[in-house]
Amino acid sequence: MNEELTKNAEVCYRLAEQKAAHYFKSLYVQVMQKTYVPILTKDIQSWKHNHIHHHSLLSFFSRGKRKPDVQEYRSYIQWLHYTGKLDNYLDRSISYIFMRDLGKALDSPDTQIRVRRAVDSLKNHLTSSNEKNRGDKTDTVSMAGLYRKAQKEGVESTMIWVMDKLKTVSANIPKEMDVEQAQRKLIKIIGGVIMHQVEEMGDDISPEERTRKLDEAIRLGYSYGLTYPFIDDLLDAKVLSAKEKKQYSDLIRTTLITGAVPELGEWDGNNIYLIRYIHSELRDAFEYIKAHQRPETMKSFFEQSYVFFNSQEVDRIKDLSNADYTNEELYIPIILKSASSRLIVRSVISAPEDEGFDNRTFFYGIYNQLADDFTDMFDDMKDGAVTPYTYYMKYHDKRLDLINPFELYWTVISNLIHNVYHSDTKTCEVILDRAINGLKRFKERMGTQKYNEVMELFACENPKFSSLIQSMVRKADDVDFFDKLLRDHMITILKNERKEQEDFLDTIETIRSQINNILNIPKIENISLMKESIIDAANYSLEGDGKRLRPIVTWVMGVNEYGLNKSAIVPLIRSLEYMHTASLIFDDLPSQDNALTRRGRPTLHQVYNIATAELTSLFLTQKAIEEQASLDQFDSKTVLNLIRYSAQIAENMCRGQAMDLDSKGKQLTLEQLNMMCFYKTGIAFEASLIMPAILANAEELEIEALKKFAHYAGIAFQIKDDLLDVEGDPILLGKSTGKDAENNNSTFVSILGQEGARKEMWEYYCLAMEALQEVLRNTTFLKHLLNYIVNRDH
Known part of the structure; x- marks a missing residue:
């Protein structure tokens, strides 16, 4: 060096x-x-008048609504609004962020205007969200919600980019580290950089320049934020050996001193694959920051x-x-x-x-x-x-x-209020709010006994001051902050999402295994002397490494949501996979897509011949009808309705495939492509939701809501397929890529380009998530199914 x-x-x-x-x-x-003692004693004596309330008996009975737990995000916001406390709550929260994150002085008239504007905007968002989403099963901190916000600012491509990045980072964080905390920190840094950029923009910026700067801020925020999980947290965690930590620290130090990221070189340790990923990602992040720095x-x-x-x-x-x-x-x-x-x-x-x-x-x-x-x-x-x-x-x-660090803490507070912020009343209010809130939260988390032990150890030498602080911790109210609520809420969401996703994948794998065991079609005994190539061909196609998404959805909805007997709906499960496999065999034929591989194996017409493939597809379609007619544990009229619906689905799938064939070599409009995809793909996905609903005699309104969800989710699925055909890994896909271009098919990618197709997929993702609000059941599985659809790599 x-x-x-x-x-x-x-x-x-x-x-x-x-x-x-x-x-x-x-x-x-x-x-x-001990100069802080008399100064802060005076400050607290004045401060406490706004925070210690003596309720009369009459006011006790008139309060009406019980105060919810501070961590009950939506209920707590509603309660604050109901009691008239929301304005002050948001004012101290936003003021604190302007001080801490934006380095502003609260006595500045410009800062006061900006705080008020931010408070009004946030209040409007929170109260309108609560009104609109009463009983809502989604969350404000959701991918759909974030994408909708990005659309308004014209940075949806950037949001897609950063969501993909966050997903990859999360997948690469070692299990020895706190994944949710790492995610939260990274998101927080991105938000912080955006806030700084917004403050620097000014009000007279053009929409185009605002979009450009927000795009840059998101990417810069990610690039800087990446250092927290992959430098700070990684070096603190027990992941790298002592030798690896030294080598890694030297690499970071060299980068910051020379302004250039050195090559990784030889790596002596067990974490080579992790370090390779981190080195590559941090190098790109560092180069992006450097490229966007002004010389000064x-x-x-x-x-x-x-x-x-x-x-x-x-x-x-x-x-x-x-x-x-x-x-x-x-x-x-x-x-x-x-x-x-x-x-x-x-x-x-x-x-x-x-x-x-x-x-x-x-x-x-x-x-x-x-x-x-x-x-x-x-x-x-x-x-x-x-x-x-x-x-x-x-x-x-x-x-x-x-x-004593606790004494130094109060000294710092006194110094900030009076020597840095010049005894500003608002600053004093906000900093004391925050200090008392921190102690209250610690006491709640540790319990009274442990808290008292800690306070005994760290008590200030002045007993009167210590007593005053503890009195405020016991009695003071209205000292909580929105960023803490949001922090707790975000960690809860991230943990729940992770657990739900693990449960979803376990459910998928368990049910998939069970479905694979019931699909085989047995040969008829009395003609066993002859070769039954059509059954062999059908079983060959069914034995492929299929995702079984449609029958899995039917299983989950039928058994878990509608309470149908598992054994009673086995024929329906079979019928759905038979129908789907039949459609794939047709789709792969030389007269149609002329595919060479399917589900990781040669296509059926390659192994047998075209005629056998055509007959096998027809055979499986009829087997599906036979299975549906075997639903003998249900009312005959209900089964008849289901078979009628199933026939309509098969008709529409044929219409969709005919549209596809007719479109070869033609440039379709987006509207035509949407229609074709719904008939080809969405309608079969709809069937997996609607068929168990029919058997359960679900209300028509619920069936319509499920159809709407299926429509949007099905198109999102098809767009993802189109993207994977261009950029997917053939090994993971189990089939060759580039077939759409080879066959001159109109796809979302050919019409919109890859970036445009990605935006369209996320638009349908949002529409599907919004449609889930109308489904009056537990939709956790469907939510994660949708996440799987847009994030899958095969």
């Missing part, structure tokens, strides 16, 4: 360290002199990034068994990393230098870091991590020189 560059980086770090040391010295003096901000970006990384490394190598760390060694890296992490965001978007922002962010960072370290102290102690709290817990009775 270039010695001059290394020296420059070290000089940059030492200068930052000197500034942090100066800040720490001023805090140290305030701690020693490039230096600042590299300096802040190096300070951030190096201060983390300094902290990371500390050993809790070392009893000799000084106060400066404990706190200065924290000041550096907490400030530089937010300063980088402005560097990332090439925002112009703002001395006020830089100063406020520098002084503010340690407040947030001390609050986080307090929350995580027991997890950190368990991991052997050195933080001011873990170190004090271990050595407070042996090292009388150690600063």
Whole structure:
């Protein structure tokens, strides 16, 4: 590595360290002199009038609606709105974000206007969402919801890109790390960069420029945010060996010092495949950030990034068994990393230098870091991590020189309110709200007994001040924040989604295995002397590695949702797969798509001959009708209705295939293609939902809702097929790619291009998700089926 560059980086770090040391010295003096006690006592005495309410008996009975648990996202928002508390709740929440994430001073008239505008916008969104989605089974933090927002801003292609990236990142996070927390952090960073970009845009920006800047912000946010799971969290986790950590850290350090990502080279360790993926992804992210830096901000970006990384490394190598760390060694890296992490965001978007922002962010960072370290102290102690709290817990009775981090925390608060934000009333309100809220949340999570033990250990030396703080923790109300609600809500969603997806895949695999065992068509005994090639051919096609999605959907809907007897609907399960397999045999014929492989094996007409394939397809169609007529545990009129519906489905599938054949060599309109795809693909998907509903005598309204869902989901499925034919892996697909172009077929890709087809698929995904709201049953399986449809690789 270039010695001059290394020296420059070290000089940059030492200068930052000197500034942090100066800040720490001023805090140290305030701690020693206990100046924070009288100042904050006065602040809290004034503050508490807005937060300790003495309810009369009359007001108790008039309150009406019970306060829900803070973590009940939608119910809690409704309650706040109902009680008239929503405005203040959102005001302190947005004000806090403007301070913490955007580095704004709340006494600025411009900031006040922007906070008010943001509060009004968020309130309108939350209240209208609650009204519109009463009983809604989707969530505000959903792929469909995010895509709809992206459409309004014209960045839907970028949203598709980032959703694909997040999916891949999640799949590559090692099991030793917290996947949901990593996802949340990454999403939070993306959101933070977008917020900064929006603030920098101004109100007079053109729609085209706004779209361009938002696209850039999302990509920059992902590129920067990627460093959290794949640098910070990875180096903290017990995934890499000590040797691998050293090699990986050196690689990151070299990148930040030289401005270029070195080749990975030889990797001595068990995590080579993980590191290869991370190296590739981080290299692309780094190059994207670099390419979007203005020359005047490039230096600042590299300096802040190096300070951030190096201060983390300094902290990371500390050993809790070392009893000799000084106060400066404990706190200065924290000041550096907490400030530089937010300063980088402005560097990332090439925002112009703002001395006020830089100063406020520098002084503010340690407040947030001390609050986080307090929350995580027991997890950190368990991991052997050195933080001011873990170190004090271990050595407070042996090292009388150690600063009590809880006292320093309140000193930082006092310093921020009065020396950084100039005793601004709104700032005082918001920071004290946040501080008391943090203690209340910790107490709720740890339990009263554990909380009291912690407070006894970290109690400030002034008993009256400590008593005042604990009184506020017990009595104060209206100190909660939207970002905390959203954080908890997002983690819950991510965990639930992960569990639901695992359950979905388990269900798919279990039922698929059971279906495979019931599909074989036995030979007729009394003609066993003759070769029955048609049954052999039928079983050959049925034994292929099919996804069995349609019969699986029927099984789940019939058994799990409608409560039908499993053995009673076995004939229906068979009939659906027979019909589907018959349609595939026809589809593969030389007169139609002339496919060579299907389900990972040669197509039927390749193994036998065209005539046998045609007869086998007809044979399976008739076997399907025979199976449906065997549904003897259901009312005959109901079965007749089902067979009539099934015949209509088969007719429409033939119409769709005829449309497909007639369209070869012709340029279809999007409307014509949608119609053809529905008849070819969507109608069969509809059948898998509607047939069990018919057997269960479901209401007509529910059947119509299921048809609407099937219509949209079926077209999304076909668009994904068209995309896979262009960009899929033939091995995973089990068939050759490029057949549509070879056959001169009109597809969503040929009409719209790959990017346009992707947008169209997500549009139908959203329509299908929205249609699920009308289905008055548990739709979790169908939701994950839809996710599978658009995210599958085969």
